[in-house]
Amino acid sequence: MSLCEGCHAGCCRSFAVPVTGADVLQIVRHQGLSFWEFVCRWADPDGSIAGNYAPHVYFDDEPDAPFVLCLTHVPSDQFPGTTRCRFLREAPDSNGKGDGTPPVGAACGIYADRPVACRVFPAKMMPRNELAILYEVPEYGRPGKEPAYRLCPRQWTPADVDPIQQVQDLVVAQYEMNFFTTLVQSWNRDPGPWLAFPDFLTQVYDQRVQPNPDASQAALRLWNPAA
Template identity: 60%
Template sequence: MSQCATCHAGCCRTYVVPLTGADILQIMADQRLSFWDFACRWADPQGTIALKYAPHFYFRDAPQVPFVIALIQDSSRVFPQTTRCRFLVEGDPTREHPLGISQCGIYESRPSACRVFPTKFDRAGELAVLCDVPSQGNAGNDPVYGLCPKPWMPRDLDPIRQVQDLVVAKFEMKFFFKLAGSWNARPGDWRLFPDF
């Protein structure tokens, strides 16, 4: 995606990235990491992370709290007091790019939620359509959380690839919802989740 080539990655700083089971297995295999190296659980009592996309999981230590399995957010090296996706490779600010240029360190293995951004299926579930991307990701006007520098246009996307990615993401998440149903029928300890 050419829009992303010179971006500081405000989306990777703003959004919690939900994972599917396939995402987890792909990252573990490709990056040779354990689940604990990149995945976490995020409390999502208002459903703002899941947004009907990702399932909620419940755990024995907090049985009333819905959680989303997501990528870990780490402290930013470039912008202290902010966070970023654990896999974001931050570039230093320059005169030409005052927020730097940052890129995904696992681009080929990135989660399905990242692959489909900023698209979704139309109401009929047949065509990829662009989502409305706000100019600012978090409350306030901190430029670190600024999102896409210009509006996305259909010509910015590969229509074939985008639909393929949406189909795969939908399938993977549908399966993960089933897995969540099985887990939530008898919630276990968080530390046992990767073995489930």
Template identity: 25%
Template sequence: MSQPDVPFPQSPVVPTMVDGDHTIQFSCHKGISCWNACCSNIDISLTPYDIVRLKKHLGISSTEFLRDYTVPYEMEKDGMAGVKLRPIENGTACRFMQPEGCGVYADRPTACRYYPVALLSMRRQDEYVDRQSYAIVKEDHCKGHEVARSISVDDYRKEQGLPEYDELARGWRQLVLKKKSSGPTIGTPSLKSRQLFFMASYDIDTFHSFVESEAFSRLFAMTDDERTLILADDVELLQFSFRFLRQVLFGEQSIALNEEAAKERLESWKARQIEIEREAAEKRAKLDEEMAREGFNEEDSGLGVCDDDGASCARD
């Protein structure tokens, strides 16, 4: 089984893994001595559904929200980007924190709803579905664990409105897990793939414009009614974006292509492969020429030739 995707990767606290029927003792309420303490030093990763809820709450576009309220981070080296809430300027506190509590409480992020529980999503390499487990995190500043109130993890999730949040972000979590568990068999995603992942995952308003575009219509064989239904609601569009990414990143066909456009893309890909081979041959010829001038041959040097991005090398 792959390693769990722990939401607190830099936390010094080692979480205890449990199942949904595990009982915790916890309560967070105004008047407790640690009120707002966890909001004073944040490290909050956002799901795509978190962004949809928060941008609507603030009455701004997803593009504006990403620019003004978030910072990107690498979920894995040279891989897909995640998004975290940006704290206050020159500080660590959440920008939505108020003396009376969270200023966006009705639409607070998944990580905030879960605390002090954390969702761990795992997937075996030979499986197509993810498995859910949970972690209990106890930090010194949190006094909620000292309150005599018992509740199961499953009931706590329901109380915090998490089943909806988890279900609507599940397609995205599966994408992330699939990429991580695939490892080098998929390879390092290209810049274009990383940009598509970021747009389709987080910038739902830009993705909306993309689906509306003539270029999208030329490529994908969708009826006007199908596209209208998807574009009418951000949540529907978000679920469609996960299908789109599975098709683009992993070749899992669920959106029909226009035959002519698909043929054009195939021809374009073939032409690009020929161009890559030509460039590699030119580089090899240039290297051979330079080595000959210096009195070396390939056997002496042990050198091979790599392509532009260094993804593959050849040696005779």
């Protein structure tokens, strides 16, 4: 049984999940949602959301405010007064104890299309030797002892993950976040309105496949003049 089975998914409740452009467009296409139905910009003045992972994006309405593009959160039914990722499906009913204890169990509602950040948790790639390592998961994902934000029941071990899939997911995560960071750097040279960002994303990703090397250089220069 996987470590996540039966868990109330404290990770999907605690964290702001940064997304890449590819994550966003995959969800738009496969889930039939618009950008505005699941993406938000979270202000990140101290860099705690972005960490060393996601880029800061700037917009012309608040030119000095660094934002990270994340999945939106909504109020939780299972744990009143807390929030969860809008894609988390909570256990619908009680746990049968009838004692007011919150029901256990929750699952990702877009598992096949979940962002790369969700796929790789709690692993990262060692840049020097290209091996994956598991990092220590804290007891709670947010300050305090709120049960909703309690994380994994025990620390992960290598036996809990697939060594092929995990590393492949990490490679894709790294590639997609690097690509997204490059295009965000281009956007940040002359930040436009938040409302224009989805069209910018679509335009860039629509050009990721070109018919020949000359066309690929021309396409790249449209959004990345430094290329």
